[in-house]
Amino acid sequence: MTNQTDPTGNTPDPDQIHRAPKVLLHDHLDGGLRPGTIVELARDSGYTQLPETDPDRLGHWFREAADSGSLERYLETFSHTVGVMQTREALVRVAAECAEDLAADGVVYAEVRYAPEQHLEAGLSLEEVVEAVNEGFREGERRARTGGRRIRVGALLTAMRHAARALEIAELANRYRDLGVVGFDIAGAEAGYPPTRHLDAFEYLKRENNHFTIHAGEAFGLPSIWQALQWCGADRLGHGVRIIDDIQVHEDGSVKLGRLASYVRDKRIPLEMCPSSNLQTGAARSYAEHPIGLLRRLHFRATVNTDNRLMSYTSMSREFEHLVDAFGYTLDDMQWFSVNAMKSAFIPFDERLAMINDVIKPGYAELKSEWLFRQTASTSGSVDEPS
Numbered sequence: 001m002t003n004q005t006d007p008t009g010n011t012p013d014p015d016q017i018h019r020a021p022k023v024l025l026h027d028h029l030d031g032g033l034r035p036g037t038i039v040e041l042a043r044d045s046g047y048t049q050l051p052e053t054d055p056d057r058l059g060h061w062f063r064e065a066a067d068s069g070s071l072e073r074y075l076e077t078f079s080h081t082v083g084v085m086q087t088r089e090a091l092v093r094v095a096a097e098c099a100e101d102l103a104a105d106g107v108v109y110a111e112v113r114y115a116p117e118q119h120l121e122a123g124l125s126l127e128e129v130v131e132a133v134n135e136g137f138r139e140g141e142r143r144a145r146t147g148g149r150r151i152r153v154g155a156l157l158t159a160m161r162h163a164a165r166a167l168e169i170a171e172l173a174n175r176y177r178d179l180g181v182v183g184f185d186i187a188g189a190e191a192g193y194p195p196t197r198h199l200d201a202f203e204y205l206k207r208e209n210n211h212f213t214i215h216a217g218e219a220f221g222l223p224s225i226w227q228a229l230q231w232c233g234a235d236r237l238g239h240g241v242r243i244i245d246d247i248q249v250h251e252d253g254s255v256k257l258g259r260l261a262s263y264v265r266d267k268r269i270p271l272e273m274c275p276s277s278n279l280q281t282g283a284a285r286s287y288a289e290h291p292i293g294l295l296r297r298l299h300f301r302a303t304v305n306t307d308n309r310l311m312s313y314t315s316m317s318r319e320f321e322h323l324v325d326a327f328g329y330t331l332d333d334m335q336w337f338s339v340n341a342m343k344s345a346f347i348p349f350d351e352r353l354a355m356i357n358d359v360i361k362p363g364y365a366e367l368k369s370e371w372l373f374r375q376t377a378s379t380s381g382s383v384d385e386p387s
């Protein structure tokens with residue numbers, strides 16, 4: 001829809017947001033199941049703990065339960081999704097549907113994370129878990145292609161920060177490098193579990209020239225971000241919203257960055273921002289007040305992500321719809337976020353560049369030119385030409 005304040009139609013409508021090529025760096029496999037799939041998997045595996053067995057009601061339950069204002073309570077809901085993801089078949093199915101759903105939402109590149117150590121209850125080995133998820137992603141990519149969509153999905157292996165298996169999971173990530181796994185992550189409750197507990201894992205990955213991101217600056221502030229970067233050497237920050245605590249905005253509009261915020265911006269450290277999830281866990285009060293607005297203005301390397309599509313009742317398109325409403329973002333802003341994300345991906349440089357130049361930029365150029373043709377259509381046949 002071409003709107004009056006923006007005759008070029010650069011402000012995207014929901015359909016354009018949906019069709020725009022999007023890049024997703026922060027999405028949890030166990031946070032994005034279809035409610036109907038959870039119900040079926042629970043029935044097939046004899047999992048009896050589900051709070052609801054009707055898919056619509058179950059989807060609603062996740063959203064409500066996660067809307068708690070605390071990261072710890074938000075994370076409790078994962079016991080049900082992880083509970084039904086314990087067999088090879090379940091993991092293949094969930095991963096395939098994940099890739100399919102992301103492709104249907106216009107995502108062209110995604111890095112999807114999960115914690116292999118949480119899927120061993122029925123006897124799978126860590127390797128079997130990784131291979132099942134990889135098989136599912138490949139199947140989902142194939143189905144998307146058959147349906148006329150293109151997506152590429154890489155896996156990130158997560159270690160849980162309260163557990164003590166980080167080095168083992170880092171080694172696993174390294175073993176499956178170039179075999180579908182593109183990096184490593186640490187997740188789980190942040191307060192009380194600093195990333196430095198897992199220094200051995202990060203030092204190992206650095207020695208192996210491998211990539212990792214760390215959930216930091218979500219439920220806990222600057223010390224967590226500082227440790228993730230300066231002690232652990234994270235390539236990217238999961239969330240990182242609290243970096244805002246190191247930025248002063250004065251009444252006259254001028255801005256002063258502290259040393260850590262300057263470092264993050266100067267070094268182009270990617271921030272994997274997840275607005276809807278942050279509203280649920282209390283890390284931000286509203287979309288309009290979400291730090292992404294200021295960070296984008298200040299040219300931090302900000303990216304837009306879903307975190308948990310099920311718990312946060314979201315998708316990449318929904319996240320962008322909220323941001324377009326809150327900040328008046330245009331297709332140029334969407335392209336900026338998408339290019340930022342693609343630049344920050346863990347796949348090789350030449351592949352990132354080709355994605356940007358051959359997929360993302362042409363996709364936005366096409367969308368940005370739509371207004372031209374609409375105008376022709378709406379004025380054709382006019383007889384009121386001035387003489």
Ligand SMILES: O=c1[nH]cnc2c1ncn2[C@H]1C[C@H](O)[C@@H](CO)O1
Binds near residue numbers: 082
């Ligand atoms: O936003 C999050 N912060 C910290 N940990 C999280 C978040 N979302 C999901 N997780 C946890 C719960 C999952 O079981 C785990 C692996 O995906 O990661």
Ligand SMILES: [Zn+2]
Binds near residue numbers: 026028187215238307
């Ligand atoms: Zn997360």
